[in-house]
Amino acid sequence: METNELQQLNQAVQAIMRQSRAQVLAQMGKQLTVSEKTSRKDLVTNVDKSNEHFLVHELRQLDPNAKILGEEGLGDTVTSMAGHVWIIDPIDGTMNFVHQRDHFAMMIGYYVDGTPTLGYIYDVMGDRLFAGGPKLGVTVNEQPLAAPADLPLTEGLFGASGPLLIHDRFQMQAIAHASLGPRIIGSAGIQISQVLAGELVGYLSYLRPWDFAAGRVLAETLGLVVSQVDGKPVNMLSSGAVLIATKSAQRAILTIVR
């Protein structure tokens, strides 16, 4: 894809996300309809659904022949990364959205024949839109974002997952202890954006494709590494423990996990 074409697409997607944010803020003024998906800790609201509906509709206009994978299932059934694939999370951190009205994100990742191409993470209440990809660089609210320093695990705060830390999966307690301290926000989008901004040295959580599709594009563009917790490459169509970190922190974490 030509850089010029990508730049236009990038502008169009950012415009869609700003419109989506305005709609979500308006809906937050009204009563939410909340239901449980798999458990009392896994929620979905009318806003997740209506926002996915909106994003799918808008992306179809932009890229009619693409496949769209959405968390709430309002897009396509996607079984291959061939061609143009959009992966979207309309509200990431729904628990926070419901109980805090803060600390949630919208995310869109764009892959072309499996290649990470464009990524978007929008911290809705903080009004910080991370956007870009390998050919364009990364911006925050349209200002260029510099790559974070390659800090070692011992010199940074670490983004943890509550369940993994409590149950000490993947040596999460030892990893957190080796870092300057664990932080748990409850939104992959927000925590990955903090890694991008250099506020965390890494983030490890059990993630589904829409939780890290956008973050992978942005992180790799900034020289961060994205892998499974054992260091193997991620697969964009499956779920698992995913690590997003500086190169130095990744090396230390792989040593702890093995």
Place this chain on the structure above:
Amino acid sequence: METNELQQLNQAVQAIMRQSRAQVLAQMGKQLTVSEKTSRKDLVTNVDKSNEHFLVHELRQLDPNAKILGEEGLGDTVTSMAGHVWIIDPIDGTMNFVHQRDHFAMMIGYYVDGTPTLGYIYDVMGDRLFAGGPKLGVTVNEQPLAAPADLPLTEGLFGASGPLLIHDRFQMQAIAHASLGPRIIGSAGIQISQVLAGELVGYLSYLRPWDFAAGRVLAETLGLVVSQVDGKPVNMLSSGAVLIATKSAQRAILTIVR
């Protein structure tokens, strides 16, 4: 103390905190001087010290005969809560201040003969100033804050401490598991302000006097409970595991801890 006099004091302290915030923001544009206190996870910076110096100086002007207890030791040695006592934390969440340039707070608590009288928590980067006390109510940026709903532990997110969760002190893992999920921000001030705002159903951490002096005043004013982790009353001149929660969540937590 007359309500009128308290209102004047309340306005004066808020003005001092806004001035303090402006100074801290200006200092953040320059190089920080960071040193370790008790360990690599316990930092102090030139800004903690200069801001405590400023706050002590300003509070002395306002209340010349009071005693002032400050985290960095630039106030008085305080061995009794008799008379007027100000307890201040110039930068709460210094680790976040250094590594995230976000998620830190300034706090001031005011006690008269041991009675919680005025409290201030300023989320510096979020620009949210929680202020008030039992005779004045609580405001956020001068707008009245309603008391949060008395949610049970099972229906809210829980503010945890990293070390207590990792080492499972005080059954912190069971408490977090019973809630809708743990959140770890790394600043007592920010996490207590989230309890005040109804975004967390409670917060448990090992705290020193300046970590909870302000929060106790504000929380009790809003009908929340503040106690040691065994349910006993807190002592403002000693450190320990302190729980700030809704009444319902406190009942559930005391059952888990015992």
